[in-house]
Amino acid sequence: MADLFSKFDPIIQQRETLLETGLTDPFNLVMEKVESPTVAICNGRRTILLGTYNYMGMTFDPDVIAAGKQALDDFGSGTTGSRVLNGTYAGHRAVEEALKDFYAMDHAMVFSTGYQANLGVISTIAGKEDYIVLDIDSHASIYDGCALGNAQIVPFRHNDLDALEKRLKRIPEGAGKLVVLEGVYSMLGDIAPLKEMVAIAKANGAMVLVDEAHSMGFIGDNGRGVAEAQGIIDDVDFIIGTFSKSVGTVGGFCVSNHPKFEILRLVCRPYVFTASLPPSVVATAATSIRKLMHSADKRAHLWENSRRLHAGLKQLGFQLGTDEPQSAIISVIMPDLETGAAMWEALLNEGLYVNLARPPATPAGMTLLRCSLCALHSSEQVGEILGMFTAAGRATGCIS
Amino acid sequence: MSDRQQTYAKVLGLIEPFNKKGVAITEGTRFAQDLEWDSLTVLDFVANVEDEFDVLISMNMQAEIETVGQLVDALERLAAARGS
Numbered sequence: 215m216a217d218l219f220s221k222f223d224p225i226i227q228q229r230e231t232l233l234e235t236g237l238t239d240p241f242n243l244v245m246e247k248v249e250s251p252t253v254a255i256c257n258g259r260r261t262i263l264l265g266t267y268n269y270m271g272m273t274f275d276p277d278v279i280a281a282g283k284q285a286l287d288d289f290g291s292g293t294t295g296s297r298v299l300n301g302t303y304a305g306h307r308a309v310e311e312a313l314k315d316f317y318a319m320d321h322a323m324v325f326s327t328g329y330q331a332n333l334g335v336i337s338t339i340a341g342k343e344d345y346i347v348l349d350i351d352s353h354a355s356i357y358d359g360c361a362l363g364n365a366q367i368v369p370f371r372h373n374d375l376d377a378l379e380k381r382l383k384r385i386p387e388g389a390g391k392l393v394v395l396e397g398v399y400s401m402l403g404d405i406a407p408l409k410e411m412v413a414i415a416k417a418n419g420a421m422v423l424v425d426e427a428h429s430m431g432f433i434g435d436n437g438r439g440v441a442e443a444q445g446i447i448d449d450v451d452f453i454i455g456t457f458s459k460s461v462g463t464v465g466g467f468c469v470s471n472h473p474k475f476e477i478l479r480l481v482c483r484p485y486v487f488t489a490s491l492p493p494s495v496v497a498t499a500a501t502s503i504r505k506l507m508h509s510a511d512k513r514a515h516l517w518e519n520s521r522r523l524h525a526g527l528k529q530l531g532f533q534l535g536t537d538e539p540q541s542a543i544i545s546v547i548m549p550d551l552e553t554g555a556a557m558w559e560a561l562l563n564e565g566l567y568v569n570l571a572r573p574p575a576t577p578a579g580m581t582l583l584r585c586s587l588c589a590l591h592s593s594e595q596v597g598e599i600l601g602m603f604t605a606a607g608r609a610t611g612c613i614s
Numbered sequence: 615m616s617d618r619q620q621t622y623a624k625v626l627g628l629i630e631p632f633n634k635k636g637v638a639i640t641e642g643t644r645f646a647q648d649l650e651w652d653s654l655t656v657l658d659f660v661a662n663v664e665d666e667f668d669v670l671i672s673m674n675m676q677a678e679i680e681t682v683g684q685l686v687d688a689l690e691r692l693a694a695a696r697g698s
Binding site for chain 1: 653654661664665669673674675
């Protein structure tokens with residue numbers, strides 16, 4: 215009998231080699247206790263969290279928690295059903311209303327995760343004769359949405375305007391076109407030139423979908439994302455987002471002004487054939503989204519944190535993913551997986567958690583230490599973080 | 615030279631700058647296994663092929679193309695489709 219698992223042997227081998235050196239497994243961390251959006255207990259030790267997507271620190275917001283508890287009491291622990299059958303409660307409608315208000319758009323559709331939102335919308339709207347033109351560095355959920363559907367998939371070099379335009383112009387006349395972009399690319403924390411890209415897409419008759427998962431809540435005057443910040447949100451046909459980052463719970467969504475948008479509720483399989491979010495989750499999400507509309511002070515502090523960490527790490531001599539801070543993600547580029555894992559462990563021993571990111575998640579085979587800031591990191595914590603990077607960087611020889 | 619031979623010659627020229635290991639290229643040479651190209655190299659190479667022949671080679675098509683000869687065949691088909 216051929217072992218179906220033998221195809222995983224190379225990665226099993228790589229993992230064993232890495233762990234044989236005595237390193238802590240970077241992909242198996244357990245948080246024993248979570249004290250706040252910025253602090254958890256890991257291996258019995260107080261650890262500053264610099265690798266979550268809790269950008270706006272909403273997970274322990276008292277109003278959010280209260281809304282969740284109330285919904286548990288009033289509606290129970292789960293819906294046990296699809297949105298189109300018995301899985302739409304008042305709370306699901308309420309969170310969709312909150313999204314429509316947040317984005318000032320006509321329609322909002324909530325999925326059980328952000329992954330499913332991309333999977334569902336992309337695979338459903340682009341059919342067999344259509345073309346999807348996407349950035350090569352797109353998130354796995356976008357690629358999986360492409361794979362689930364039947365459209366022709368055409369990638370172009372990351373953030374390359376000419377490459378996008380050339381490909382759009384070569385698509386056969388009359389074919390449907392969907393350009394898929396992200397506001398913030400989550401591995402390096404860089405943003406897309408959406409203004410120019412959306413203009414190119416529109417000039418070539420394409421619809422545009424932008425994933426704003428890593429920008430919601432703090433980029434743009436109203437926190438609507440990079441498309442808002444660059445002044446072209448009205449030209450974007452579909453915005454995909456998530457509740458598992460700034461909103462602070464789990465779930466995904468698509469907002470749109472397309473007049474026929476609501477039909478997706480009947481034809482989108484990843485929406486129909488799965489259970490809807492629990493009442494407590496949609497209640498916390500709705501409360502959080504409405505609070506995010508009025509969070510200018512927190513946004514300003516998050517940006518201050520991002521600028522300070524970026525400047526500090528640069529000064530220490532680390533190589534960063536962007537020349538300037540463009541989002542709440544600051545990526546430190548490591549020379550290889552071994553050094554990255556050693557540095558990750560040294561930081562953990564200092565009391566700091568960051569994400570170790572490696573291929574296939576990262577572009578160009580890079581190993582990254584990904585730092586994501588929170589609006590609730592205090593100025594003192596950012597200072598502590600820089601101290602920890604100094605100590606760990608010197609201990610591992612990453613900086614002198 | 616036939617059209618196909620011309621296409622093959624052009625493809626060889628486009629492979630050259632990415633053939634870092636100096637592999638001797640035949641129609642049977644496989645891009646992934648023999649040339650050991652990673653996804654970014656493939657993206658750059660495909661972009662060059664697309665520009666040279668003014669065609670679009672979708673990922674769906676790329677999935678069916680393993681060897682140099684198969685790429686030449688695909689380009690011939692694209693040219694024929696456009697001519698018809």
